[in-house]
Amino acid sequence: MDTVLRSRSKTVTIGAEQPFCIIGERINPTGRQTFAEELREGNLETVTQDALGQVQAGADMLDVNAGIPLVDEPELLKSMLRTAQEAVDVPICIDSSVVEALEAGLSIYEGRALVNSVTAEDERLEQILPLVARHDAAVIGLANDETGIPETPEKRLECAQRIVTAAQEHGIAASDVIIDPLAMTVGADTEAVTTALRTISLIRDELGVNMCLGASNVSFGLPQRHVLNAAFLPMAMAAGLTSAIMSTAEVCVASVRASDLLLGHDPWGANWIAAHRARQAAAKEPAATA
């Protein structure tokens, strides 16, 4: 089941037989105080830098979030999306918990966006799915409901199923619903990762839809987070995860591309070998021009 997303001129396909879709996590002021201050002052330079930097580092898509307390989030999100779209030509994941912000973002987005996110809560489903349908977008559905985040994979599957069904009632195909199986922090719950992995396999086997999660959550509060994230991603990919909102640190991107090869999504290592040669050529360049 493939999910097709578009920027102005580029198409990205997320699917179980495709290379993994890396969605850059950086353009988000949560936990980035300096960036939040800049955004409050209307300074969007970091948006441009982070858009360019993440695509350069290997991002297939970018997440854009404008969640700062007490700002006009719809307006800020529009400015950030315009800036990101000017800087790079990759599809964008429009990320907000505010319905009006999602609507504002969709109104100026050029292409086919991914809306981040809806939950299995009735009210959220009724607010967000009509928007997604009207703009012919795809949507991330978090596997939680009014009662919070279910502890068991089976309950998370029920939430996912409810979202897929509600989407279909709004004319949105199951292939345009990407479920977030929810990866919590292993520093707070030693079973957080094993629960996430079992949820991923279960959703793959029962629903067959695409999945996306915030991969950096698992390592919150621990040292050497990139190394932990880089180990988590191969596990999640082997279980059936097809995309992640994640760091584009070199160790994380390399881990994903290595896993693509290992899992047969980069036949005979064509992409892996091409990337290796490009790096070798780039490393030689300064000497050649000197």
Added chain:
Amino acid sequence: MDTVLRSRSKTVTIGAEQPFCIIGERINPTGRQTFAEELREGNLETVTQDALGQVQAGADMLDVNAGIPLVDEPELLKSMLRTAQEAVDVPICIDSSVVEALEAGLSIYEGRALVNSVTAEDERLEQILPLVARHDAAVIGLANDETGIPETPEKRLECAQRIVTAAQEHGIAASDVIIDPLAMTVGADTEAVTTALRTISLIRDELGVNMCLGASNVSFGLPQRHVLNAAFLPMAMAAGLTSAIMSTAEVCVASVRASDLLLGHDPWGANWIAAHRARQAAAKEPAATA
């Protein structure tokens, strides 16, 4: 089910609830021409260096192999084992396809060794299992038989089952049989890794025994092998692999220890955080003594 191995004074326990057991792969002349030449000349310096280096890098055990064409393999293996045992105090995996070499190695090994390996071939089982039983050792059983390496996980499980049964008939407990599910080269077969992963889950679910494989095989012939191996290990660990004969390159060891944490085998990251602090302290040391 725990497998307990011992050196002169150290005990290593391999098990599904234990941190992963890293068995250093370096002390093996296969594909190392200079090392092979040194060994032919009776120069064992590299054995000492590789023993120290791998344990320093994080190896819990060492594999020792003396397989050079036309040498007296039993004698050479004894010398290498003596040298390795003098250099470091970790349990050793005595690695040979020659029964007399395994016997010679076991005769001078101090502790409880791991014998590498037997297959599901009747003749090999009859030759090697009595040796293992007599020396109260544990044994690695390769999941292949007279017909070669089975393509399907189900056939590999049958081989594994046959080895466990034969071992029990020789008085060797299932907990002292470590099955090698066989990881082949992904550069030669795009399904090599997915087949290995399904075999690992199946053997975990059906037999519950410990498993060990040569993790570097998967990346043979490809660039950036350590990065590929470092991505393969988390997948294999999540599927149920409990040990590997592997490179102790930093990226590989870090990937294993990160996976231990993620899979709940390093509760609250105690080992991970301690290793991080030790690295920080080591990095500061030259400055402090300057």
